[in-house]
Amino acid sequence: MTESGASARERIVAGAADMISRRGLNATSIRETAKHARAPLGSTYHYFPEGKQQLVTEAVRYTGEWTTRSLRKELQAGPVAGLLAFLALWRKIVVDSDFRAGCPVLAVSIEEPAAGQTSAALAAAADVFAAWEGLLADSLREHGVEPERAAQLATLIVAAVEGTVAMCRAKRSTEPLDRTAEQLRTLIRAAVEG
Amino acid sequence: MTESGASARERIVAGAADMISRRGLNATSIRETAKHARAPLGSTYHYFPEGKQQLVTEAVRYTGEWTTRSLRKELQAGPVAGLLAFLALWRKIVVDSDFRAGCPVLAVSIEEPAAGQTSAALAAAADVFAAWEGLLADSLREHGVEPERAAQLATLIVAAVEGTVAMCRAKRSTEPLDRTAEQLRTLIRAAVEG
DNA sequence: TCTTGTTTATAACAATTGTCATAGCCTACA
DNA sequence: TGTAGGCTATGACAATTGTTATAAACAAGA
Structure with missing residues (x-):
């Protein structure tokens, strides 16, 4: 196994997740994914013999794993803390990318699978x-x-966060996140105390 | 002006909105949009001389117009009634399409515009x-x-609805919509009465 | 050193993409 | 009837897509 920083395979998966979160599923090509990861096109089909479908699936799982890890950890300090950390996570992605990136899981969810399958x-x-x-x-x-x-x-929380991130991208503003955060926070607090 | 049902131009715009809501922005080609509307490819560039950008923009506005019209009307019976109608509108789209269609506005929001512009x-x-x-x-x-x-x-309501529709597509279930609906309804009621 | 298996490098394929150009049709008005 | 302009039909273009094939480079173990 040749390592250069992270393994080439992992770099490809992470790069695919990033590109999908920006351009969407269908606009993310395997060629550009490989280029973005500084891996040759041939390697992509070596690591992912089932093609794009496999790569995309792994990219979604990859995103799921680290966000889940983060969420689980922060929830130890209670649901409000978990919510705020979850919001902060997405806010960072949106802001750091100048409102160009979002959630790859959402992106995959809204592109119809090829006919029948x-x-x-x-x-x-x-x-x-x-x-x-x-x-x-x-x-x-x-x-x-x-x-x-x-x-x-x-x-409601998951849906609102996903929707809010998309709204922030369209508006090129973090205001939707601020508003949603405020409402969700008071909502959780009321539920926990009540 | 040649009419066949709705005008060819309107059929193209409505068809584009539908296709974007299923496949996403980049996977919706002008050729297939034309075919879907039973209009020739040449007509598309006749009606939309600025190309795909213009067609997509009009498709988003088109969707916005009729949803806004519906929402405004239903809100006359109060915010809870408006919310329920808004939810019902999206539920119908999701269910009627067998969980293949969603909101074209969201789809456009999460696909990065071409470099720089x-x-x-x-x-x-x-x-x-x-x-x-x-x-x-x-x-x-x-x-x-x-x-x-x-x-x-x-x-929060807009974000939650958009996110929920996407979740329903991924899960191939309307359960997210049911849950979100319940929470948003009590939330609005509390705000109005409090 | 030789060999075995992993990774890379190139090239090619059919299909599809956005866009443009051009020639024809077909309706409406003079 | 004729003529102008909105619409259609058709074809081409360069670029990019997913995928496959094939061969070279490379690593590590015998």
């Missing part, structure tokens, strides 16, 4: 959403929120 | 979001919600 990448996206919701719902329940309300709130 | 379509998307937020915030204020809270709530 169900997409592995889409299933991976659903899993990531479910993981986030699960972590948030668990934390809320641990802080006294009844199960059904916790599940509803978790879904 | 700012995209007219992206600006149109921002306008649509702002229009929805404005209508919701106005209604909330009219029902006694203080201005800042109304604005925050309006942003």
